Amino acid sequence: MTKRGGIYIHVPFCQSRCVYCDFYSTTYGVEWKRSYLDALKREMQLRRGEIDTSRVPSLYIGGGTPSQLPAPMLQELFKALLDNFTLAPDAEVTIEANPDDVTPAWIEALGQTPVNRISMxxxxxxxxxxxxxxxxxxxxxxxxxxRLCREAGYTNISLDLIYGLPGQSLQDWMGDVRRILSLEVPHLSAYALSYEEGTVLDRMLQEGKVSEAPDELSWQMYEYLMDETAAAGMEHYEISNFARPGMYSKHNSSYWDGSPYLGLGPGAHSYDGGSVRRSNDTSLKDYVCSTADVPHQKEVLTPEEQYDELVMTRLRTASGLHLGLLTPEQKSYCMKMAEPHILRGDLLREGLVLRLSRKGIFISNSIISDLMR
Ligand code: SF4
Incomplete structure (x- = not known):
């Protein structure tokens, strides 16, 4: 029996490239968008059997910049999706948008689609x-x-912030947090700036044009964010994600709770909910030329790798890692490695659940890597 799972669609187009970004996207023109859409439709038909097509719980159109698709193409994309998959009645349907693409005309076009959540x-x-x-x-x-999204009736809005930007002071960041909270959106994601290899920003760092925020400053920024979001009634449900009660991202939560998902488009990832992960190659050219299955890599995870993934994904969330998910041998290894962190108060053990303490969140990477194989 095929498993119930969400769908991710990667739209690999951006008008220009942000200096910090290492997501797969191109700045190719509209003729490539046409070929992409045709290839995407082929991939949908070919791979629809990988999940239960009758009640898809979440659909996420990400990128890249999905709001760069011309309105008729966006509608064509949704038509193809709905020809191949049926959304559950309460499905979360998210689209990522760049703020300057959000015009009255774009919002009107969006109204012809099942989108009920906008991420900016x-x-x-x-x-x-x-x-x-x-x-x-x-x-x-x-x-x-x-304002435009709200006026059109879209209340389920998620906004992203980045902290630790070059030259950004704690005061600057406090202003950003206060301003975003004043918008009273139900969901907020905040990421520390990272200097990914191969990005323009990383080159700027090597050339001494920018400098990294000191760890101490990044922690102060993160701490302020945690305090202010909590005071605003938001729940810190994953290391980088905050939501009003009941407004967690269903789709992103499925990445952290081990649910299967089907990723379509160049660079998209899929997971069967067990031991098989698949990633489509990051090449739009190869993607549009494919006649059978699109170029991809498949990885069958060993039990050790599955254990590592459980630790990595579950400990990121407020729900934590349930030890009942581990084999007896994994559980004893995990507890042996967790013990010093529990004694230091970085990890909390509550019954069969291990979770990061507030103190532990700041050093989550090192705790997680200690618990991994
Ligand atoms: S994917 Fe987003 S962050 Fe990356 S270049 Fe495009 S717009 Fe910028």
């Missing part, structure tokens, strides 16, 4: 930093985009 990368309200990051939008456009 605000990143910061500092226009100077937005320029440094090569973001296309201004802080004013971000505010305007939220």
């Amino acid at each position: 990368g605000v990143q910061t309200f500092s226009d100077a930093l937005l320029r440094l990051l090569n973001r296309r939008h201004t802080s004013q456009q971000a505010l305007e985009a939220v």
Whole structure:
């Protein structure tokens, strides 16, 4: 029997590239979008049997910049999806959008689709930093985009922020957090800036044009974020994610709870909910040329790798790692490695659940890697 799972669609187009980004996307023109859509439809038909097509719980259109698809193509994409898959009545259907793409015309086109959740990368309200990051939008456009979405009846909005930006002070960050919370959106994601190899930002760092935020400052920023979101009634349900009660991202939660998902599009990842992971190759050219299955890699996880994934994903969440998911041998290994962290108060053990303490969240990477094989 095929398993119930969500769908992720990767739209690999951006108008321009942000300096910090290492997601797969291209700046190719509209003729590539046409070929992409045709290939995507082929992939949907070919791979629809990998999940239960009759009641898809979540659909996430990400990228790249899905809001860069012309409105008729967006509608065509959804038509193809709905020809191949049936959404559950309460399905969460998210689209990522760049604030400057959110115009009255785009929102109107969105109204012809089942989208009920919009995720936008605000990143910061500092226009100077937005320029440094090569973001296309201004802080004013971000505010305007939220207003337009709301006016059109989209209340399920998620906004992204980045902290630890070059030259960003604690005061600057506090201003960003206060401003985003004043918008009272139900979901917020906040990420520490990372300097990924091969990005323009990493080159700028090597050339001494920017410098990394000191750890101490990043921690102060994160601590402020945790305090202010809690005071605003948001729940810190995953290391980088905060939501009002009942407004957790269903789709992203499925990545952390081991549910299967089907990823379509170049660079998209899929998981069968057991031991098989698949990643489509990050090449739009190969993707559009494929006639049978699109180019991809498949990986069958060993029991050790499955254990590592459990530790890595579950400990990121407020629900923590349930020891009942482990074999007796894994459980005893896990507890042996967890013991020093429990004694130091970085990890909490509550019955059969291990979770990061507030103190532990700051050093989550080292705790998680200690518990891994
Ligand atoms: S818009 Fe998003 S996907 Fe595109 S380059 Fe910027 S961060 Fe990356």
